[in-house]
Amino acid sequence: MRLHVDQRHERVLELVRERGSLRVAELAAELGVSAVTLRRDVETLATQGRVQRLHGAVVWPDEASAEMGARQESAESVVIGMIVPTTASIFADIVRGAREAVGEWGGRLVLGVSGYVDTEDAVQAGHLVAGGAAGLLVAPSWSGGVPVDGQEQWLLDRDVPTVLVERSAPPGNPAAALDRVRTDRAHGAAVAVGHFAALGHRRITAVLQEGPHAAQIIAGYESAVHSLGLDGDPGAPSVREHGDYEASVDYLVDAVRARGVTAALVHGDEDAIVLVPRLQARGIRVPDDLALIAYDDEVAGLADVPLTAVAPPKRSVGELAAKLLLQRLAECGSGRPPAPRQHVELLPELRIRASCGGGTLAR
Structure with a gap:
């Protein structure tokens, strides 16, 4: 039988008082509720000053200050x-x-x-x-x-x-x-392709820098093109050395004029900013002839034509x-x-x- 929220709060207080501290996951399992529900309960009780939250745990207030002090002392x-x-x-x-x-x-x-x-x-x-x-x-x-x-x-x-x-x-x-934390760059590329598709683009290319993130971005680009049933550019994705601007411009001009490409994902911001005026000098206007999304969003918003960009967290x-x-x-x-x-x-x-x-x- 599910406890009413007030009954649940009283049960939380009873258990924490008895044991001094409990991990949120353990407490949620004992009460038979989701971790999300339990965290909401703990937040309410902590706001009232009846318990204290401490790195995934719920602590009775008398012990919380001592444990916090010990943690800070060791962390110094x-x-x-x-x-x-x-x-x-x-x-x-x-x-x-x-x-x-x-x-x-x-x-x-x-x-x-x-x-x-x-x-x-x-x-x-x-x-x-x-x-x-x-x-x-x-x-x-x-x-x-x-x-x-x-x-x-x-x-x-x-x-x-x-x-x-x-x-x-x-x-x-x-x-x-090993533990690791990273950006899902494939997801970011897929989101960019999906945005192009939502705007009506069917043939999309990619011009990417060689480097640690190229494989992920390529994988996301190719997967999204396939999943959405788009006409990926036969010559794409194109991975080029950073600063190889003339080759990239030639590639994009040919893609637009000869192969009907209307959108491009460019990694990263700096390359995209350099490419826009060079494309325009060759008669390819952004976004009229070629829609463009940059990757990284370091300075994309500062471009003369502010660039839509994938922004890693x-x-x-x-x-x-x-x-x-x-x-x-x-x-x-x-x-x-x-x-x-x-x-x-x-x-x-x-x-x-x-x-x-x-x-x-x-x-």
Whole structure:
């Protein structure tokens, strides 16, 4: 028999008073309600000052302040190392998110930068761990976004908890057992293709940078084109070196004039901004002749023709990765079995601007 909300609140108070603290998931299971319902109950009781929430647990107020103080005291000495290939582009916000999350725990984030040099990752990791880092957040300099030829070995040799950031390892690779947090870039590409389709575009191409995220974006592009029954450009997706603008312009001009392409996904913002005036100089107007969506949304809104863009949740990636690592560190001293490893993927959003136009195509 389901308890009335007031009865449920009283039962929550009774159980927490008896045991001092309970995890939300355990309490929900004991009461036979969903975790969502239980969290709502706890939020109400916490607002009333009758219990206190504490990192997935419900704590009786007399014990909450002491436990919080102990956690803060231990966290003051926690140093988290973070290795990124650059502090520019998407990683600027990822680092900010991680720094804020670590700071909320009273810890300190220390940064290492590899410069996209594969061998530098291990050097930076050794330096950070020797300097006192209790755990590592790592975006390795894997050119394809995944390790090849044993590139993951240095990660496995580190005797500290490690969370991959915006990187992954394929099933069967030892690094696949690591926690990771990344953007689902395939989903973002599929959302972009779906938006083009909703506007009436049938033949869509892609011009992408070579790099760690290209494979995911290609996969999302191809899957969405197939699922939506669109006429993908026979020459697409096109993966080119960053800055290969003349080749990209030639490719797009030919795609529009010879193959009837009316929309393009371009990764990333900087390339898209450079391409627009060059296309217009060749008689291809954006969005009249070619609708365009950029990928990353770092500066897309500042273009002369403001660019619709796929926006990864960059700050949230850093924040969640840091919280996951801090959770692992807390487990190390708790005496409890560690929670299952996690592969977390966050969905990007599409920010609509002028570069797509709005009318349905006649052709």
